[in-house]
Structure formats: C-alpha cells, structure tokens
Amino acid sequence: MNKKIWISSPHLSGNEIKYIQDAFNENWVTNIGENIDCFELDLKSYLGTAQEVVALNSCTSALHLALVQCGVGYGDEVICQSLTFSASANPILYQGAIPVFVDSEVDTWNICPKFLEEAIKDRIRNGKKPKAIIAVHLYGTPFKVDEVLEVANRYGIPIIEDAAAALGSSFKGQKCGTFGRFGTLSFNGNKIITTSGGGALICRSEEDKKKAIFLATQARDDAPHYQHSEIGYNYKMSNISAGIGRGQMEVLAKHISLRKNMNAFYCDIFSKVDGVTVFKILDENYYSNSWLSTILIDPSRNKGKTREDFRLFLVAQNIESRPLFKPMHLQPIFERYPYYGGDVAATLFEKGLCLPSGSNLTDEDRDRLKSAIHKFF
Ligand SMILES: *Cc1c(COP(=O)(O)O)cnc(C)c1O
Numbered sequence: 001m002n003k004k005i006w007i008s009s010p011h012l013s014g015n016e017i018k019y020i021q022d023a024f025n026e027n028w029v030t031n032i033g034e035n036i037d038c039f040e041l042d043l044k045s046y047l048g049t050a051q052e053v054v055a056l057n058s059c060t061s062a063l064h065l066a067l068v069q070c071g072v073g074y075g076d077e078v079i080c081q082s083l084t085f086s087a088s089a090n091p092i093l094y095q096g097a098i099p100v101f102v103d104s105e106v107d108t109w110n111i112c113p114k115f116l117e118e119a120i121k122d123r124i125r126n127g128k129k130p131k132a133i134i135a136v137h138l139y140g141t142p143f144k145v146d147e148v149l150e151v152a153n154r155y156g157i158p159i160i161e162d163a164a165a166a167l168g169s170s171f172k173g174q175k176c177g178t179f180g181r182f183g184t185l186s187f188n189g190n191k192i193i194t195t196s197g198g199g200a201l202i203c204r205s206e207e208d209k210k211k212a213i214f215l216a217t218q219a220r221d222d223a224p225h226y227q228h229s230e231i232g233y234n235y236k237m238s239n240i241s242a243g244i245g246r247g248q249m250e251v252l253a254k255h256i257s258l259r260k261n262m263n264a265f266y267c268d269i270f271s272k273v274d275g276v277t278v279f280k281i282l283d284e285n286y287y288s289n290s291w292l293s294t295i296l297i298d299p300s301r302n303k304g305k306t307r308e309d310f311r312l313f314l315v316a317q318n319i320e321s322r323p324l325f326k327p328m329h330l331q332p333i334f335e336r337y338p339y340y341g342g343d344v345a346a347t348l349f350e351k352g353l354c355l356p357s358g359s360n361l362t363d364e365d366r367d368r369l370k371s372a373i374h375k376f377f
Pocket of ligand 1: 057058059061071084085087088136139162164165184186187188197199
C-alpha cells in the first residue's frame with residue numbers, strides 16, 4: 001500500500017526540540033516559563049499591532065474565555081457563522097447561552113453581512129440583543145472584515161474572531177485575529193503551525209490579558225490560601241508545547257509559501273477540468289495563508305460525478321480528503337437553534353471538498369495526486 005497522503009499533518013522545523021530541551025534543562029516543565037513568554041512575544045510581534053497574546057491549551061479554550069470576557073452568560077444569545085467547525089459554537093453552550101446561526105456569502109464562504117444584520121434586527125425585535133458575534137476566517141480566508149465590522153459596530157456588538165486556521169492571513173495588510181474585541185488562534189496538529197495541540201487568545205489590552213490568565217489558571221483571588229470568587233478554568237499552554245511553538249514560528253513564512261505552492265498546483269490541474277473550481281480569494285485586499293486548498297464539484301458538468309464519488313476514489317488510493325464543514329444549523333446538536341440565511345452553506349457542504357494541502361507534501365505525493373485527479377475526471 002502507498003503511504004497515506006494526509007490533508008494537513010504536522011511539519012516540524014527541527015528546532016522545536018532545542019526549546020523543549022531548554023525547558024527540561026531548567027526544569028520549567030509546567031505551564032509557566034521562558035518558552036511561553038517568548039512564544040507569546042513572537043506571536044505579538046508577528047501580528048504587528050498593539051495586541052496582547054495569551055498562549056492557551058486550545059483555540060476552543062480561547063473562544064470560551066473570549067465569551068466569558070464578553071460577559072456571555074446563561075440565556076444570552078450569541079451569533080455564530082454556521083459554516084465552521086463545531087469548536088466555534090460549542091463554547092456558546094458551555095456558557096449556557098443560545099447560538100444563533102448565520103449563513104455564509106459566496107465570495108469568502110464566511111459570515112454573510114446581510115443575513116448578519118437581519119439576524120441582529122430580528123433578535124432585537126424578539127427582545128434580546130445578541131451579546132457577541134463569532135466570525136470565522138474559514139480555511140484561512142479572511143471574512144468580509146469591513147462589512148462585518150460595520151454591522152457589528154452599528155449595533156454595538158463585540159466580534160470574536162475565530163482565526164484558528166488563519167494565522168498569517170490578512171485583510172488590507174492587517175493580520176486576521178486583530179480586528180475584533182478578541183481573536184483566537186489554533187496550534188492543533190493539522191493547522192499551519194502546531195504546538196501538538198494549543199491555541200492563543202489575542203487581546204486588545206494588558207488588562208484583558210491579565211483577566212484571561214486569571215480565568216485560565218483557576219481564577220485564584222489574591223490571597224495566601226486558595227480563595228475563589230469566580231469560576232476558573234485550567235486552560236494555559238504548557239511550557240513544553242510553547243517550545244514547539246517557538247520552533248514553528250521560525251518556519252511559519254515558509255509553511256505559508258509551501259501551502260501557496262500546493263494551491264497553485266491544484267489551480268493548474270483543475271484549470272483543465274470542466275465542472276471543478278478551486279476556491280480563490282476575492283481580490284488583493286484579501287490575503288490567505290492557503291491553509292487548505294478546497295474545490296467545488298458540479299456533478300451536472302461532470303457526468304453526474306459528485307464530491308463524494310471523488311472522495312471515495314481518493315480513499316481507495318490512500319489519499320485523505322474531506323467534505324467542507326457540515327453547517328452547524330444542520331447538525332443534530334444545534335439544529336433546534338435559530339438560523340438566518342438561505343442555502344449557501346448547505347450547498348457548499350454538498351459540493352465542496354478539502355484536498356491534501358500540507359507544507360510537507362513531496363513531489364512524489366504531488367505526482368500521485370495529479371494522476372489520481374486525471375484518472376477520476
Ligand atoms: C481547528 C479549529 C478550531 C479548534 O481549534 P482547537 O485548537 O483544536 O481547539 C476552531 N475553529 C476552527 C475554524 C478551526 O479550524
């Protein structure tokens with residue numbers, strides 16, 4: 001059997017182990033230490049604006065803390081993009097709050113500003129103004145930042161950016177994760193850089209950062225004994241994981257350019273295939289880190305062949321691919337909550353597929369991918 005080609009697998013620089021060794025040498029095998037401080041500073045300077053960064057154990061934790069810090073509590077409503085990973089929406093339920101899902105628009109596949117406004121207006125008419133908006137930079141593509149911020153600001157609702165997949169992406173030259181009241185990043189094993197599992201909360205002030213660390217370390221009051229007046233969490237990143245993160249920051253730019261090469265590889269192949277389109281960003285205002293390359297397959301122009309037929313064909317060649325996210329409003333756990341929009345997200349799910357996009361794919365892998373694509377279409 002051929003070796004498996006993954007959609008996106010960890011790609012290490014080799015320097016990670018040096019930072020881990022430092023942590024061992026100095027016995028900082030805990031959730032404080034130099035690797036954490038330096039990794040947070042690396043991220044802060046990379047993001048480029050006056051932001052504070054807190055390294056956490058996942059992006060899910062970061063989203064949860066952002067909701068807590070936006071004051072979201074039991075019975076509150078939070079708007080969330082429907083076409084996303086469930087981790088964007090789960091923390092709303094952790095808070096006992098109610099998710100309100102909004103459809104995507106076709107240009108970026110992210111939250112539709114028109115349906116967003118329709119949702120806000122209708123929720124206000126129903127008696128509750130949403131407490132926050134979770135907007136996602138899906139697959140590394142920036143959402144329509146100007147339009148979405150304009151609507152959110154007009155109603156005075158804070159934006160929480162799920163930039164889990166968008167480290168390195170930007171809009172009009174400003175990095176994703178730095179537009180909202182809070183931004184969140186993921187360093188899960190399949191993301192553009194990894195800490196083996198981890199995330200970060202991007203804050204607008206030192207005060208927000210302090211509060212996030214307080215909440216992430218069991219909310220201990222200032223006392224010699226363990227004293228607590230708020231619910232706390234155990235969400236900090238370990239100093240070992242942060243060592244991996246430091247090594248990965250050194251190769252982030254390289255990873256982006258290698259993933260862009262993968263995207264160009266697919267654009268080239270599929271330009272000659274009828275009925276398949278590779279996702280492309282809208283214009284030069286948008287810059288994507290090209291985390292995942294995605295395609296839409298139109299069966300009516302492909303002798304009836306669907307994205308599922310293609311996915312199964314790839315499975316047989318030991319090549320991993322995955323349908324685009326099944327929208328949250330169609331998920332058993334979320335389908336009873338309000339939804340605003342049409343069938344954009346549902347159609348993307350039906351036609352879309354994520355293809356192997358890793359920065360560590362080889363010429364041999366690309367040859368296999370190319371011949372598989374030619375054989376199928
Ligand atoms: C990966 C991902 C997450 C979750 O990140 P974790 O670090 O695994 O918690 C959330 N949202 C999106 C859009 C993601 O792609």
